[in-house]
Amino acid sequence: MSGIKAEDTKRSDFDQIGKPILRKEDVRLLRGKGVYVDDIEVPGALHACFVRSPHAHARISGFDLDEAKAMPGVIAIVTGHEINGWTNGLKLAPPIEGLQPTEMTTLPVDKVRFHGDPVACVVATDRYVAEDAAELVLVDYDVLEAVTSYDSALADGAPLVDETLSSNLVSHQKFEAGDIARRKQEAHRIVEASFAMQRMTHLPIETRGCIAVWDDGRQHLTMHIGSQAPHPMRSALAGRLRLGEQQVTIASPDVGGAFGQKIIVYREEITVAALARHLKRPVRWREDRIENLSASLQARENTVHTCAAVAADGRILSLEAEILEDFGAYCFYPANYLARVIGMILTGPYRIQDYAFEVKIALTNKCGAGPMRAPMAITSLVMDGTLDAVARELNLDPAEVRRVNMLRPSDLPYTMPTGERLEDVTPSECFERGLREVDYAAFRKRQTEDRGRKVYRGIGICNVVESTTYGSAFYKAAGIPGSGHEAAWVKIEPSGAIRASAGLMGTGQSYETPFAQAVAEGLGVDVAQVDILLGNTDIAPYGMGARGSRGATAGGGTLFLTALDLKAKMLDIAAALLGLNSASELNVKGGKVLRHVGGEWAETGLGIGDIARTAYLDPLKLPEGMQPGLEMHRAWDPPQMTYSNSAHFCEVTLSPATGEIAIDRYLIIEDCGTVLNPLVVAGQQQGATVLGIGGVLFEHMIYDESGQNLCGTLADYLIPTATEAPEIEIIGQHTPNKRTPAGIKGMAEGGVMGAIGAVNNAVNDALRPFGVIADRQPLSPDYIRRLLRQKV
Amino acid sequence: MSRIAFRLAVNGEVREVFAEPRKLLSDVLREDLRLTGTHVGCEHGVCGACTVLVDGKPSRACLIFAIQMQGREITTVEGLTPDEGLSPLQQALHEEHGLQCGFCTPGIITTFEAYLRENPDPSEDEIREVLAGNLCRCTGYGNIVRGVKKAARMLRDGAAQ
Numbered sequence: 001m002s003g004i005k006a007e008d009t010k011r012s013d014f015d016q017i018g019k020p021i022l023r024k025e026d027v028r029l030l031r032g033k034g035v036y037v038d039d040i041e042v043p044g045a046l047h048a049c050f051v052r053s054p055h056a057h058a059r060i061s062g063f064d065l066d067e068a069k070a071m072p073g074v075i076a077i078v079t080g081h082e083i084n085g086w087t088n089g090l091k092l093a094p095p096i097e098g099l100q101p102t103e104m105t106t107l108p109v110d111k112v113r114f115h116g117d118p119v120a121c122v123v124a125t126d127r128y129v130a131e132d133a134a135e136l137v138l139v140d141y142d143v144l145e146a147v148t149s150y151d152s153a154l155a156d157g158a159p160l161v162d163e164t165l166s167s168n169l170v171s172h173q174k175f176e177a178g179d180i181a182r183r184k185q186e187a188h189r190i191v192e193a194s195f196a197m198q199r200m201t202h203l204p205i206e207t208r209g210c211i212a213v214w215d216d217g218r219q220h221l222t223m224h225i226g227s228q229a230p231h232p233m234r235s236a237l238a239g240r241l242r243l244g245e246q247q248v249t250i251a252s253p254d255v256g257g258a259f260g261q262k263i264i265v266y267r268e269e270i271t272v273a274a275l276a277r278h279l280k281r282p283v284r285w286r287e288d289r290i291e292n293l294s295a296s297l298q299a300r301e302n303t304v305h306t307c308a309a310v311a312a313d314g315r316i317l318s319l320e321a322e323i324l325e326d327f328g329a330y331c332f333y334p335a336n337y338l339a340r341v342i343g344m345i346l347t348g349p350y351r352i353q354d355y356a357f358e359v360k361i362a363l364t365n366k367c368g369a370g371p372m373r374a375p376m377a378i379t380s381l382v383m384d385g386t387l388d389a390v391a392r393e394l395n396l397d398p399a400e401v402r403r404v405n406m407l408r409p410s411d412l413p414y415t416m417p418t419g420e421r422l423e424d425v426t427p428s429e430c431f432e433r434g435l436r437e438v439d440y441a442a443f444r445k446r447q448t449e450d451r452g453r454k455v456y457r458g459i460g461i462c463n464v465v466e467s468t469t470y471g472s473a474f475y476k477a478a479g480i481p482g483s484g485h486e487a488a489w490v491k492i493e494p495s496g497a498i499r500a501s502a503g504l505m506g507t508g509q510s511y512e513t514p515f516a517q518a519v520a521e522g523l524g525v526d527v528a529q530v531d532i533l534l535g536n537t538d539i540a541p542y543g544m545g546a547r548g549s550r551g552a553t554a555g556g557g558t559l560f561l562t563a564l565d566l567k568a569k570m571l572d573i574a575a576a577l578l579g580l581n582s583a584s585e586l587n588v589k590g591g592k593v594l595r596h597v598g599g600e601w602a603e604t605g606l607g608i609g610d611i612a613r614t615a616y617l618d619p620l621k622l623p624e625g626m627q628p629g630l631e632m633h634r635a636w637d638p639p640q641m642t643y644s645n646s647a648h649f650c651e652v653t654l655s656p657a658t659g660e661i662a663i664d665r666y667l668i669i670e671d672c673g674t675v676l677n678p679l680v681v682a683g684q685q686q687g688a689t690v691l692g693i694g695g696v697l698f699e700h701m702i703y704d705e706s707g708q709n710l711c712g713t714l715a716d717y718l719i720p721t722a723t724e725a726p727e728i729e730i731i732g733q734h735t736p737n738k739r740t741p742a743g744i745k746g747m748a749e750g751g752v753m754g755a756i757g758a759v760n761n762a763v764n765d766a767l768r769p770f771g772v773i774a775d776r777q778p779l780s781p782d783y784i785r786r787l788l789r790q791k792v
Numbered sequence: 793m794s795r796i797a798f799r800l801a802v803n804g805e806v807r808e809v810f811a812e813p814r815k816l817l818s819d820v821l822r823e824d825l826r827l828t829g830t831h832v833g834c835e836h837g838v839c840g841a842c843t844v845l846v847d848g849k850p851s852r853a854c855l856i857f858a859i860q861m862q863g864r865e866i867t868t869v870e871g872l873t874p875d876e877g878l879s880p881l882q883q884a885l886h887e888e889h890g891l892q893c894g895f896c897t898p899g900i901i902t903t904f905e906a907y908l909r910e911n912p913d914p915s916e917d918e919i920r921e922v923l924a925g926n927l928c929r930c931t932g933y934g935n936i937v938r939g940v941k942k943a944a945r946m947l948r949d950g951a952a953q
Contacts, residue, residue, distance in 0.1 A: 022886055029894030030882040032829020032869035036895065039828035127819075128812065205833045205841055205929050206895045256831070256895025257929050289834040508893030508930045683889045683935060690932030714838035714927065722923035722933040 004564045006557065006636065006741045015589065016520040016527050017560075017742055020679040023513045024532075025254075025506075034254040037209045037226050038286050045211060045282040046075055048272050049130035051120035051137045052295060053112035056146035056365040056707020057159065060111060060119060060139060068122060068136035073129035076279060077137065078271070079120045080107030086274045088240050092331050094481045098172040100165050102331040106240065106270050111144070113161055113329035114367050115709045116294035121271050123283055146365040146707035150303070150326045153362040161329055161363040170327060171335035171361040175343060177417035178354030180309075183318035187309035193389035195382050196776035197756070199301035199326070199701040202372050203719055204507070206256020207287040208296055210269050212276035221248045221273060226255035227535070228263045229545020230505050234537045236265045241273055252535030258507035259373040259691070261297050263547060264332050268295075293717055294709045298701055299372030301326040302339060303776075306386045309354075314390050314401035318354035321346055321382065325361045330368040335361040338375040340478055341467065344418045345376060348383045348465040349427030349645060350405040355417035365707045371547070373691060374752035376467065381757035384462045388761050389773075398765070399440055402463060406431060419477060422465065422643055424737045424745075430647040430669040431463055433733065437667055438649045451769055456654040457664075458766025462757030466644045468549035468672075468746030473640035485637035486554035487541035488562040490519055492570075492630040494616040496591075496609035498523065498530045500563070503543010504555045505535040509684065509748065511551055514676035518556040518742070522563025523570075524588030525608060541633060549746040550638070556676050557741035558636040566632040573611045576623045578604055639739045644747045646670035648689075648754030654766035656788055659781030661697065661763055663726040668754060670730060673737045673745030684748040686728045692755025694720040700778050798862055802827065803871030813859045818842045820858035821868060829869035829898045833927070840926035843899035844868050850903045850925075869898035872905050880950065881905060881943040890939035892930030900926050904940050912948050916941065 028034050065077045084105045093101030107118055120137050124130035147153040147161060153168040161168055184190060210225035221243065227233050230250040238248040255262065268285060276283040287296065302325040309317040325339045336359060343357035387405065391398040406428050407414050413423035438459070447457045471484040488502040500519045504511065516530040523530075533539050544554070571583035574593045580586070585596045586604070593606040612630050614621050619628035651665040668685060675681045698718040702710040711717040728751075736743020756777070763779050772787040797810045802825060809824050816835075821827045821844070833841035835854045842853040845867035872879060878886060881904055891897045900923070907914070907922050914922075919940045923933060 023889065025894070026886045026891060027878065029891055029897055030878055030886060030901070031873045032827075032898050032901075034894050035828070036831070038832070039822070041826070128814065203929055204893070204895075205839055205927060206831070206893070207833070255893060256833075257893040259929070286832075289836065289839075508895075510892060679889045683892060683931060686932040686934050687892060687930045688932075691929070713836050714834050715836075719927060719929065720933075721925075721927065722920040722937065725933045727934055728932060 004561055006561065007739055009560065009564065009741045010736055010743050014521055016517045017674065017676055019517065019677065021513055021517060021527055021677055023510050024516060025510070025512045036206055036254050036256050037211060037224050040211060040224050040253060042211050042213060042282045042284065045284045046123045046125060046279065047127040047130045048275065048283050048285040049122045049127070049134040050118040050268055051122065051134050051139065053115060053117040053119055055112060055141055055143050056115045056148065057144040058112050058141035059144060060109060061142055062140040063120065064138035068133040071129065071133045071136065073125045074122060074133045075125065076123045076275065077120060078275065080105055080109035083107045083271050083274055084109065086278060087270055088242060092334055094334050096334065096336060096479045099334060099336055100170050102162060102170065103164065104330055106267050114365050115707055116291070116367060118268055118295065121275065123275055123279065127286070148364055148366060148703050148705055148707045150324055150362045150364070153364045161365055168363045169360060170331065170363050171359065173336060173340065174358045175418065176356040178318065180318045180320060180354055180356050183354045184309045187317055188312040189310050189393060191308045191310055191390045191393050193306050193386050194303065194775045195378060195385055196303040197300040197378050197695065198777050199298055199366070200372065200695055200699045201293060201296065201298045201701050201717065202259040202261035203717065204257030204259060204261055207289060207292040208262065208266070209286040210272055211282060211284040212273040213282045214276040214280060216280045219247060221277065222251055223248065223273060224251050224253060225269060226258065226262050226507065227252040227505055228258050228507055229547060230535055230537045230540065231503050231542045232545055233265050237270065237273060240265065240270045241277065250537045252505045255505070255507035260371040260375065262507060263545065264370065289714065290712045293711055295367055297332065297370035298328060298367045299369055299375070300377065301369065302378055304378060304382045306382060308386055308390060310390050310394070312394070313404055314394055314396045315404050316350065316352050319347065319352050321357040323357060323359045326364050326366065327361050328364060328366045328368040332368050333370050334480065337480055338371055340480065341376045342379050344420055344478060345465065345467050346379055346383055347416055348380060349407050349463050350383065351407055351411060353417050366703050373688065374749035377692065377752050377756050380462050380464045380753040381760055384757045385761060388764060399435060399461060402431065402461065420641060424735060425465060425643050425645045426671045426733065426735055427463055427465065427645045429733065430645060430671055433731070434647040434649050434667060434669045437731065443651065456656060456766045456769065458652050458654065458762040458764070460650045460758040460760065460762025460765060462648040462754045462761060464646045464648065464750045464754045466549065466646065466747065466750030466753060467641050468644050469553035469638045469642040470548050470550065471638040471640045477640065483544060484554065485635050486543045486558040487635040488558040489541055489631060489633040490559065490562045490566050492566065492608060492612045494612055496612045498525060499533055500530060500559055501533045501540045502555045502559055503540050504546045504551055506546060509546065509551050510680040511555065514552065514556055514680055515559055517676050518560040519563045522560045523567050525591045529591065549748040551746065552676055553642050553740050553744045553746040554638055557744050558634065560741045561636055562632050562634045565634060566630065569630065569632065570608065570611045572623055572626065573614055574604065574606050577606060577614060577621065642737055642740055642745050644670070644672040644745045644750055646750050646754055648758035650758035650762040652759070652762040652766055654763065659784035659788070661779060661784070663759070666726045667729045670732055670747070670750070671734050672747035673734055674743035675732070675734060676744065681747060682730055685730050685751045688748055688751025689728050689755045690720055690725045692752035693725065693759055696756055696759040696777050696779055698778055798859055800858060800861055800866060801864065802866045803868060809858060811858060813857060815858055816854055817856040817858045817861055818853035821853060827868050827870050831895050831898055833895065838927070840903065841896050841899045843902045843926065845902055845906055848906060850906050867902070869901050872901060880946040881908065884943035884946055885936065885939035888935045888939035888942055890931065890936040896926055896928045900936060904943070908944050908947055912944060914944060
């Protein structure tokens with residue numbers, strides 16, 4: 001009955017999977033009846049407000065809380081001196097060579113490390129009063145010199161961000177495969193290139209926030225909080241609060257976007273929970289936008305230098321990459337967590353075996369960094385950008401250089417130099433299709449003609465191999481702590497009502513609908529009959545949450561397998577009710593049990609309701625030895641890694657006078673395997689691509705040289721609006737993965753990777769007549785003008 | 793600061809409010825009147841999530857004190873939603889997958905309910921120009937634009953009948 005294997009579930013005649021079903025969650029959200037964390041009413045809740053450091057780096061020499069405490073309505077004001085006594089700190093010391101172990105208390109008591117670092121928390125009867133009182137809290141600081149860039153952090157005599165470390169170089173690893181020195185001797189040319197992404201932030205339109213409700217009778221904490229990964233958050237929060245895991249419930253309501261920012265439990269949330277327990281009253285906190293911009297996780301800010309040994313035809317003989325990252329002031333994740341994945345998958349869809357990378361991560365006096373939608377986003381820019389550099393230096397066509405290096409179908413499955421295995425991907429098919437769709441030769445002709453008229457067009461190509469679903473084996477191979485498995489349950493109640501759950505929480509990814517499709521497909525029912533319950537740790541099974549692009553494969557795949565197991569039980573019951581020896585001729589479709597007789601599927605008169613009633617209320621009719629009830633629970637660990645792939649093509653026009661870049665066309669050819677719901681997949685691809693475009697052109701979290709954050713409002717930190725976002729054309733040519741349930745691969749980050757590469761490469765193509773290269777993002781008009789002025 | 797009593801006309805009803813004069817309209821709607829469909833995304837008037845209609849015109853509820861709204865007619869997303877089902881604009885956004893996390897959606901609905909009343913047949917560029925006042929981090933905007941276009945068509949067809 002149980003034990004259906006992922007690879008046995010390929011079918012092309014899906015009934016529920018693959019349909020463009022409109023989203024179940026839409027109706028409540030459109031009617032204004034979604035419930036986000038700040039919409040939850042908790043009688044008697046107190047309001048928290050944090051006091052934050054105005055300095056990037058300073059010793060805390062004292063607090064004066066008297067005036068603030070005297071304000072009517074103020075219930076409590078605490079600093080790290082109290083909070084750290086009630087909570088455990090965060091120690092990160094995974095056994096990774098070259099990674100310095102780090103440890104932090106819940107709130108800093110000795111010194112602050114970035115502008116926005118929380119140092120005290122005010123609790124009052126009203127949010128307005130809490131904010132007023134926070135302004136009256138006096139903190140004495142002795143300002144220290146701040147390090148605000150990768151280079152200054154690693155300079156001789158640089159002040160230490162974390163004084164327990166030997167230097168600000170918090171992580172340093174090297175990898176080498178093949179014989180780089182030899183390949184360099186054999187090379188026709190050595191081509192070097194640089195790429196840099198700026199500091200960014202996730203910017204969910206709903207900021208963070210939480211409500212901590214302590215039940216003093218049951219000694220139990222309920223934490224209402226938007227969370228991508230409720231169970232890992234529960235484990236962490238319980239540990240930090242010195243509670244048993246059974247004493248904590250994470251209840252995630254609707255979430256207004258996250259993009260990686262709502263995975264970990266933050267210091268503010270631990271403080272709020274500790275205060276609720278201490279005060280024995282509910283405490284709630286809503287993060288302001290300025291707090292979100294200055295003190296919620298930030299991301300990117302990495303630089304990659306490549307050195308390629310190439311043959312005369314543009315073939316890459318060897319590739320070296322130096323990956324540098326500014327990780328900010330605190331390690332909320334192991335510092336190698338993000339950059340290492342860049343190193344692992346950098347060679348992407350290209351045939352390279354002689355490969356080396358070095359990863360160096362520095363701490364600085366800026367907000368801590370973490371994964372943001374496509375944490376490895378720079379990967380495809382670096383690889384395809386390096387190929388463009390090769391094309392420029394050898395005066396070859398960029399498409400031709402890609403072609404000579406690209407994995408052919410006959411090269412697959414292909415083991416990358418890092419040991420990562422590529423299979424069931426179609427990079428050359430997507431790339432060639434894209435060249436045809438954009439009519440590449442015609443574009444080049446148009447480009448040449450238009451340059452004569454001083455119209456500067458460029459085309460950028462970016463071939464993406466997107467790591468989507470990380471199996472446990474990947475974490476182990478990469479030396480990163482974690483598991484990639486997922487768990488699900490599916491229940492059919494006595495009335496025939498169907499509910500299912502998995503350990504991921506959606507924050508806009510539309511999980512409720514495609515997950516219902518996966519369950520409906522597995523059971524043989526209509527999607528409308530399936531309710532998906534996510535986000536509450538007392539209801540959902542322990543899972544690893546929404547991270548990477550694992551939702552469809554890990555979440556949908558595990559639910560599909562669980563539903564198939566449950567269908568097998570239903571069919572055994574049906575066989576018993578029909579007096580058959582075996583269920584082999586039976587199936588369920590549309591909620592009805594069908595029997596294969598004489599080459600046709602005929603109704604048996606039994607439906608899911610009959611089986612459910614029997615299973616719960618008439619168990620003596622069940623096959624001998626079968627347990628009553630109709631529910632199934634299982635877990636599944638995906639293969640080491642699943643990959644989707646895509647080819648991005650971007651056409652731009654550059655205005656040399658203003659530095660402005662107009663995107664004229666944006667096309668994606670994508671293979672993301674079996675698609676659960678094409679409407680949802682297109683939505684994810686469009687959203688990811690525009691998020692990537694925002695990163696290339698606009699977004700920039702700016703700190704000045706003293707470490708002051710200069711982006712405190714949405715008028716400073718610019719994301720694309722509807723007038724900047726281009727139309728995204730998407731052509732799917734999907735091929736299933738052979739090792740996953742139903743052939744699902746996953747997607748939702750490749751759009752970011754592709755856009756970051758395709759737009760940057762297009763701009764450099766347009767800049768070609770001027771002899772300059774844009775090698776750092778964002779490609780703001782200001783930056784482009786600076787490049788052009790240098791040349792003139 | 794002490795609270796005072798005043799009246800607000802919201803979604804066709806007169807509501808009694810007892811709040812501090814400094815309390816924002818967005819907070820009074822959400823906390824005092826429990827109309828939580830109006831979302832707060834930035835509290836400085838950029839993101840557009842808190843957009844409500846004041847005498848029929850889109851306005852940022854986070855930039856207005858509630859007490860200033862005496863004598864005005866406030867309309868929130870709840871007031872633009874039929875008792876059952878969805879309005880044509882909501883239905884069109886649903887069909888075009890014009891929302892993902894849904895947090896910015898109420899502000900887009902209020903904005904375009906007003907806009908389409910005065911501009912029943914907008915071009916794509918015109919829709920994008922207006923939509924630029926509402927930030928969305930999920931969709932990339934294309935499906936919202938298609939949803940608004942479809943809604944305009946549905947509303948025109950409805951009016952013609």
